[in-house]
Amino acid sequence: MPYTIEGQITMEKTPSYFVTKEVPQRVYHMNPATKLLIVVRDPVTRAISDYTQAASKKADMKRFEQLAFVNGSYSVVDTNWGPVKIGVYARYLERWLLYFPLSQLLFISGERLIMDPAYEIGRVQDFLGLKRVVTEKHFYFNATKGFPCLFKSEARSTPHCLGKTKGRNHPHIDPGAIERLREFYRPFNNKFYQLTGINFAWP
Numbered sequence: 001m002p003y004t005i006e007g008q009i010t011m012e013k014t015p016s017y018f019v020t021k022e023v024p025q026r027v028y029h030m031n032p033a034t035k036l037l038i039v040v041r042d043p044v045t046r047a048i049s050d051y052t053q054a055a056s057k058k059a060d061m062k063r064f065e066q067l068a069f070v071n072g073s074y075s076v077v078d079t080n081w082g083p084v085k086i087g088v089y090a091r092y093l094e095r096w097l098l099y100f101p102l103s104q105l106l107f108i109s110g111e112r113l114i115m116d117p118a119y120e121i122g123r124v125q126d127f128l129g130l131k132r133v134v135t136e137k138h139f140y141f142n143a144t145k146g147f148p149c150l151f152k153s154e155a156r157s158t159p160h161c162l163g164k165t166k167g168r169n170h171p172h173i174d175p176g177a178i179e180r181l182r183e184f185y186r187p188f189n190n191k192f193y194q195l196t197g198i199n200f201a202w203p
């Protein structure tokens with residue numbers, strides 16, 4: 001990580017760090033004062049989004065329903081399949097909490113980041129001890145994309161939206177499969193709410 005001088009902060013974004021076993025200890029040894037931002041969304045939607053991203057890179061991908069369950073029925077969820085496994089947030093959070101107090105972690109709702117970005121960015125700025133420079137006046141909602149965009153950024157004076165790879169159309173998933181996944185995640189979600197003290201109210 002690059003060193004910073006007074007008045008600067010270093011930021012690093014690697015989503016896989018949250019789920020990689022040895023990372024909490026490594027980050028702690030690098031700097032125990034590190035602040036961690038964790039963006040989470042409904043794990044079922046997260047799994048479908050993850051699958052959609054993989055399918056966009058591979059032409060002959062099996063259907064989501066074939067990958068998420070073992071033996072072709074919806075009775076056994078395949079917890080070894082990455083898109084399913086990563087959504088068990090409580091398991092990963094428990095490892096981070098061995099090294100970092102909850103006060104050094106900020107949980108951001110992925111759903112709210114889309115519906116009310118200024119609110120979540122406001123929380124991030126407070127958490128990082130920054131002045132609230134980015135506010136609601138910086139965002140507008142692009143209905144076609146279904147995402148908020150920035151009127152302008154530091155680097156350019158023109159509006160800036162997220163790129164083509166964000167907001168991909170998700171494939172239709174059998175409602176029975178969705179229901180079974182929701183049932184699978186419920187106890188893990190509840191554990192996550194308990195650990196974070198936040199009820200994300202995922203269905």
Ligand SMILES: Nc1ncnc2c1ncn2[C@@H]1O[C@H](COP(=O)(O)OS(=O)(=O)O)[C@@H](OP(=O)(O)O)[C@H]1O
Nearest residue numbers: 015048049050052053110113114162165166167168
């Ligand atoms: N800033 C911001 N706000 C809200 N949501 C966001 C943001 N950036 C990425 N995303 C959503 O995260 C999902 C993963 O994005 P990607 O598939 O591009 O993956 S990655 O960023 O390359 O890791 C993907 O979700 P879906 O579009 O629902 O599949 C992105 O749209």
